[in-house]
Every structure is written in structure tokens, then in C-alpha cells.
Amino acid sequence: MQTPYASRTRSTDEVPSGMAIEVHGLTKSFGEVPVLKGIDLEVQPGKVLALLGPNGAGKTTTVRILATLLRPDGGRALVGGCDVVTQAAQARRLIGLTGQETSVDGLLTGRENLTMLGRLWRLGTRAAERRAEELLALMDLQGAADRPVRTYSGGMRRRLDLAASLVAAPAIMFLDEPTTGLDPLARQKVWDAIGDLMGKGTTVLLTTQYLAEADLLADRVVVIDEGRVIVDGSPKSLKRQVGSERAELAFRDGHELSVAAALLDDNHPVVDREDLTVGLAIDNPWHLHAILGRLRHIGLAPLSATVSQPTLDDVFIAFTESQRPEATKGAE
């Protein structure tokens, strides 16, 4: 089907390798400071990849290179099969970018911003106005459409920014920390908008510091730290690497704690004498049932028993700690 806003865009169907985003051995230094030390990643068309890492890990630099805003020192980056250095013009037809700094014009209204971008994408004035209206509705900004953007709240600006990247319905979207600094309600609205993109088959690369966000949105997670990829996998597989579900049993005093720990010794308990808890890896809920049965058998009742999924926080801590020099361990 011919879209009305296709004049400056093209689809990614014709890409030979089949990958929407391909990055090989990407390096970049700012002056003497190496920021990227050889990043490799791939994203299949229509998938969402979360680039996860602490501040200064190289997330934004990677996104800026992919969005043709920065030249890499070494390695190669392809978006939709186009090299971001030698075929920047073609690459730009495929991509949308929402950066950390909102990149909309504060003196123009929301509607004017979107219409201006539509005209730059060659939609024609009428179609640009229609597209602006659609996007304002999609981002729930109709009420503020004719107010100058500098009067918008942080969440509204971010949504407008997202709308601005969607004007040409790009095949590939880069979202650099799309929810940083937003309140929970605003964050939910941005997540809904990203969910909408996923439903439309857009390839998304998003960076985040929020592990829950990566878990919620991404098909695949790449954890980077100090310019290197340290883990690459699905959210589930990463959690599996850290362990199965965890149960935590709390006890009344140190004596009960010791008794329970001794009894459950074959389950490799992690005993916390401060919190008076015993942590256990469990394979399934019946396993927990069996453990509680053994305690009951000797007449010992824990104060509480809680089961939790290992979070990506656990993944993150586990993998970044193991990569760093001993001296910095546990510094925070």
C-alpha cells in the first residue's frame, strides 16, 4: 500500500543482510578519552533492542553514530543496509530519532513543529497538516496543540518529540532514554506510544538506565559498560543466567535463623544475619512448598515467605561487577 508520506522514505525490505541495524567493532574517542571500545550488535527488522548501561557507558554515543550525527573512529554501522558514514543521506530517509534533549522548537506551537517537519519531509502542506493532527491525537496532545512548546511540561515535550520523530513513519527508530526524568504517568504514556510502534512493526533501538523498562519493552537486551558489550540476550535468557526464582524466608531471631539454615543446608541457603532472612534458589512453587513443609515438621514457622523473579538489576549488577577491577567492587 502506498503511504501518503513516502516521498522521502523507503522501506527496509530490500536490505540484503536482513538486519535492520548492524554494528561491527564500533569505536569512538573524544580527544584522548575512548568512549566506545568495539561495540557489536544486530537488530532484526520489527524488533525492539534495549541498550542498557550506566551513565557514561557509551549509549548516547552509539545512538548518535547510528543516527548519522557522529562519525565513528573505527568499525562499521549500517541502518537498513545503509552505511551511516558513506550513505548517510540514504540512511536518514529510514530513521527517526528522539534524543535526550528534546529537539523541537520552543517558540513554535506543537502543531507548527510537526507541520514544519512534515513539509521538510515533502509531504505537501495539506498532508503535513493532516499528519500533524494524527500525531497530536496519537500522543494525546490535542489540547496543547496550539500553545508554544516552551509552555509544555517535560512529559508533553517528550511526547511531542516522539511525535516529531514519527512524522515520516520511519522504519527504524532510535530512542535515547525516552523516559528519563518523567513522572510515572508521563512515563506510562511514552511506553504506550512505544508499544504502538512495536505493534506497527517498527524496528526500535532504545537506550535506558531503567532495567524494568528494558524488561517491559525489549525483545533483546544489550548491556554495555565502559564502551563494551558485556551481555547480549533476551530479557528471559539474561535472567536465567543469573538464576531461577528466589525465595526469601524471614525469621524471628538469630536462633531460629540458625536452625532453619542448618536444616536447609542442602539448598545452599544465603543467610543474612542482619535482616534475619534465608535466601534460597527454587525451581518451582512446589519446591517452596516442600521447604516450608520441612520447617513445619520441626515446628518452625517463618514470619514471611516471599518469592521473586530475579530482575535485570541482578543481571546488571552481576555482569558489570564481574567485569570491573576488584578495587571498585562494592564502591556504591
Added chain:
Amino acid sequence: MTTTTTTRRSSLVTDSRVLIGRSARHIVRSTDALLISFVLPVFQLLLFVYVFGGAIATGTDYVNYVAPGIILVAAGFGAAITATAVNADLTEGLMDRLRSMPIHPSAAVTGHVVASTARNLVVTALVVAVALVVGFRPTAGAWEWVAAIGVLSLFVLAITWISVIMGLVAKSVEAASGFAFFIALLPFVSGAFVPTETMPDALRVVAENQPVTPIVETARGLLLGTPIGNSAWVSIAWCVGILAVAAPTAAMLFRRRTRDA
């Protein structure tokens, strides 16, 4: 590869048109900046005519002597606004968005230059109108007016490109506007307010060999019938020379600043 060049040129025209529209909206909406760019020169005109004018001997009615200079001052104040606008685009995020889109790389700068030049010319017309009210009596005929407007437009365009450079070089919006006020000071060290013969020798050499003096002499000659001499050609040479250096420099700085920022 004719098709490619044609496409590139047409994309420059279309993209620029959209971005000129954007800059024009900025000008209309930043009412405070617009007001300052008009009120400051008018205030200066009144100050010179009514406060200092009586003490400055120019051999003519002082308002006639000073009005062409005030017009150049107005262009200088306008430069600060242009430099600020260019810098804001770089330091705020919008430039990233434009650069990640397939638009002509020069369109963003062109938008600023065209809109700023237009704004300066409108402010100039308003300043001239106030000057007429306080006693400015040009003797120019239609052709002289056309020529005077031509020379002033050329000067405004040259100043605008220099302001773009300042906007591109400055690290912050405040610095950009600070740089540009130097342009507004240029007319003070020229024949715009006082005859250069009254200055100390060293200063006089500077004053007589900077672009504002010949441009003021030309504007005076055209509007009031004073002798022009070779000022007209010197003025045109200055403006064309500035444009020939400033425009490519701005383009180069723009590419560099937006490449690895």
C-alpha cells in the same frame, strides 16, 4: 549527474523556504528581541540628536548627519539577535533533528540569513521613519533612494553572515549575543557620529579604513547630496569581500560544528 544537482538545488530552495518561515515566526514571536532591535537605535537617535548633537559640529543639521549612522547601528543590534538564534539552534536540540533528516545541509543557515536580513530591513525602515519625524530631511530622488537601499541591504546581508559566524563559534547563547554587540560598536569608531578629522591620528586611521565609514559616506551622499567620492566603490568592495569570505566560512564552521559536536 544533472539530476542529482537539480534535486539538490530544489531541495535547498524548498527546505530553505520552510525554515525561513520558521525563522520568520521566531522573529514575530520574540517580541522583546524585536522591540529592542527597534527601540535601542531609536533611543540612540534621540540621544544623539537632542543630547549630544548640539555639542557636535558637523557643519550641517546634526540629525541629517547622524541618521545614516543610526541605521547602521540598528543593523548591528539586529546582528545580536541573529547570532543568538543560530546559537540556540545548535545548543538546544533542534539541529540534531534537522541533521538526522534528509534535508539540504545549508538550509538551516539559509533560513536564518534570509529571515534576519528581512527583519533588519524592516527595522531600518522604521528607524528611518522616526528620523523623518525628528527632522531628517533627505534630498534624494527615487534613484538615489534605490541606490541607498541597495547599499544598506548589502551591508545588512554582510553583517548577517558575520553574525551567523558568531553564533556558530560561540559556546553559549549569552556569548553569541555578547560577540555580536561588537558589531553594534563599530559605527562609534567611524564617521557615523562625528567627523573622523576630529579623532586622534591612530584612531582616525582605523575609523577611515573600516567599512562603516565609506558606507555612511555613501548613504549620506545618496540621501543628502554630500560628496561621495570613491566611497560607493569602497563600500561595495567591503560588503562583497565580507560576503565572499563570511558565507563559505559560515558553511565550513556549520559543517564542523555539527559534525563531531
